[in-house]
Amino acid sequence: MSVNSRSDREREHFNALATDLGSVWWGSITKAGQLRLDERAKLAIRYGGLSPGKVVLEPGAGNAEFTKRLATSGATIVGVEISPNQVAIANERLIEFPKAKVVVGDINKLDFPDGTFDAIVGNAVLHHFDLITALPEMLRVLKPGGSFFFTxxxxxxxxxxxxxxxxxxxxxxxxxxxxxxxxxxxxxxxxKRNGFSRIWVKPFDFLHPGVPDSLIPFFQKFSHFLSNIPVIKEIGGSLQIYAQR
Known part of the structure; x- marks a missing residue:
């Protein structure tokens, strides 16, 4: 499978979602889905070290649903997204965040100099990439000692x-x-094989985006409880992934 064919399929898929829904994924528009995004953004801000003065790359930024949350950190956020349709939606949403923007680009060939970014963070995007080509590119544009955090x-x-x-x-x-x-x-x-260091990976999250609004408070508490129980936490819905260059 060539990198181009995979990139083309991803572009087509997310262009279609932008046209049909104006969103990236059904689970991002429910109340539970929005709360999950809030929690993930807080984790990304914390472990990515996002703060004013930092320059941050968000690969697979989509329609900026996550980007606008990252922007509350005060850091400069540069999102890269392969779907032009999603980018058009994204930059409309980011008008109130002058330090954030999303550009059209391919993670397999980033148009940035070596060591541009203090951190690279994102939500539910690595599993869309061909990591054989994407990880070396992300490592290249990350500053030495820079943080890498994804859910x-x-x-x-x-x-x-x-x-x-x-x-x-x-x-x-x-x-x-x-x-x-x-x-x-x-x-x-x-x-590890791609040159990252200080790696840790932690399973978490039992709050499904389809949980009815009235049950969210219960499931939030239950999710936090299960995410800290040995063995059971291993089947959580998501992984927190941290590394450094």
Whole structure:
């Protein structure tokens, strides 16, 4: 499979979602989905060290649903997104955040000099990339000692395993043709092989975006509880992934 063919499929998929929904994924527009994004952005700001004066890359920025949350840190946020349709929506949403923008680009060939960014952060995007080419590019544009933080789907979670491996179910849930998910030890190993250091990967999150609004307070508490229980936490819906250059 060539890098170009995968990139073309991702572009087509997210262009279509922008046209049909004006969003990236159904789960980002529910109340529970919005709360999940809030939590992930707080984690990215914390572990990415986002603050005024920092310059941050957000790969796969989509329609800026996550970008606008990152922008509250005061850092300069540069989102890169392969879908022009999503970028058009994104920059309309970022008018109130003058230090944030999203540009059209391909993660496999970034148009930035070496060591441009203090941090690279994102939500649920690494599993769309061809990491063989994407990780070296991200490492190249990250400053020495810079932070790398993503939240990504956990392949040990039963629902994630089903939708990523049974393609017709994945299509019904708006999965793109090539996306996957990660085992904790797998992404740890991939990052090491690509030159990253100080790596840690932590499973978390049992709050599903489809939870009814009235049940969210209960499931939020339950999610935090389960995310701290040994063995059970391993099947959480997501992984926190941290590394440094």
């Amino acid at each position: 990504e789907p956990n392949m040990l979670n039963p629902q994630i395993a089903v939708e990523k491996n049974i393609k017709f179910i994945g299509r019904a849930l708006q999965n793109s043709p090539d996306e996957t998910a990660f085992f904790r030890w797998q992404i740890d190993s991939i990052l």
